[in-house]
Amino acid sequence: MLKKSLGIISAFVLMLGLSACGGNEDANNENASFGEKVEYTITGIDPGAGLMGLTKDVMSAYNLDKWELKESSAAAMTAALDKAIEDKEPIVVTGWIPHWKFIEYDLKMLEDPKGAYGGKEKIKTLVRKGLKEDMPGAYKFFDQFHWKPDDLQKVMLKIENGQSEQEAAKKWVKNNQDLVSSWIKGVESGNGEEIRVTYVAWADVIASSNVVKYVLENKLNYKVELIQVEAGPMFAAIADGSADAMVGAWLPSTHVDYYEKYKEELVDLGVNLTGTRNGLVVPAYMDIDSIKDLKAAE
Incomplete structure (x- = not known):
């Protein structure tokens, strides 16, 4: 509100x-x-x-x-x-x-x-160094996470129309079980382990981060803390290990300065969405x- x-x-x-x-x-x-x-x-x-x-x-x-x-x-x-x-x-x-x-x-x-x-730009998933060793299940999930602009826009519209972020994520996941199954395939339960995900207050990143949170918590038994920050700290937190992952890196243009600054200190899992402009x-x-x-x- x-x-x-x-x-x-x-x-x-x-x-x-x-x-x-x-x-x-x-x-x-x-x-x-x-x-x-x-x-x-x-x-x-x-x-x-x-x-x-x-x-x-x-x-x-x-x-x-x-x-x-x-x-x-x-x-x-x-x-x-x-x-x-x-x-x-x-x-x-x-x-x-x-x-x-x-x-x-x-x-x-x-x-x-x-x-x-x-x-056209692409949105990438970035995680901290050591996540693969510390939480291999979470690492595999983030590595397998991908979708299309139309998927993301549907979640964004639900939020804009008054649904809570998690309710919008829940309804989208319910209607897209096949795609979600590909994200969690072969991923072991998190057994309540905590994951910190940074995001910026952009409608698309809010939506994607909340879908990630919902799936990790309700399908894989992780506990997820979403941390809203500005773009610079979003990258810096992954680079210094104070956060575990982010799914809203717009490249090669929008976030290029932050990516170039921190790329040696984080792990780039590649593109999770193409067709951005x-x-x-x-x-x-x-x-x-x-x-x-x-x-x-x-």
């Missing part, structure tokens, strides 16, 4: 901020370009997110001199998107796949002809298809 309340407050503050910087005649002119109508603003997420730094680089690559990247939060960004779609208004937001908004709304990710966002997202009804169109709208 607190998380949802904070999201609503953040969204309200963001929309007030967008209104405060607006009010000009161009934005209200029916003949204005979509750039003028959105006041050359791209609605972003948390200022410390790797996607924000990447988007600034993209804006530079496309010479988007008039455009501003507005800092907010993931919750505020999706709230602003929801409001724009409800009113059939234009909006440009930072986005990524997987995300529940691609199931909930009719959206499109703008083409990136320069490849400035780095193309970063980019700029707009409602499907907008007459814009490429990031280049933003420059044209100036």
Whole structure:
């Protein structure tokens, strides 16, 4: 409830901020370009997110001199998107796949002809050194954990629609027994051993980490502690052994700095999900298809 309340407050503050910087005649002119109508603003997420730094680089690559990247939060960004779609208004937001908004709304990710966002990314599982020796069952489970963006987005949407993280995980697991069986095949019971999993407060990583927790606890008899941190500490905790695993490393772009810093001190178990992408997202009804169109709208 607190998380949802904070999201609503953040969204309200963001929309007030967008209104405060607006009010000009161009934005209200029916003949204005979509750039003028959105006041050359791209609605972003948390200022410390790797996607924000990447988007600034993209804006530079496309010479988007008039455009501003507005800092907010993931919750505020999706709230602003929801409001724009409800009113059939234009909006440009930072986005990524997987995300529940691609199931909930009719959206499109703008083409990136320069490849400035780095193309498709992958999500990796990283564990601490020594986990294989200390908890071979848990190590094998993490090594076998893999799924598709559509799987993850379904869990994310359940959470967004009000289910608790563990209830959403439980219902998804119930409907996907064959896939879950492949994760736990040959894995011995944990006999109540404790596992610490770090994660960032991104909708996709919250969902994946909670599915991992549910399976480990209810199928394999481990006790799992989920530890919410920022991206840097998520990697650092695995590297220094204060946590055991993480399933939300976006590579080769979003988390590349942290990965390069700590890669010698952790174990890379490889990809658990493919087909991820970063980019700029707009409602499907907008007459814009490429990031280049933003420059044209100036």
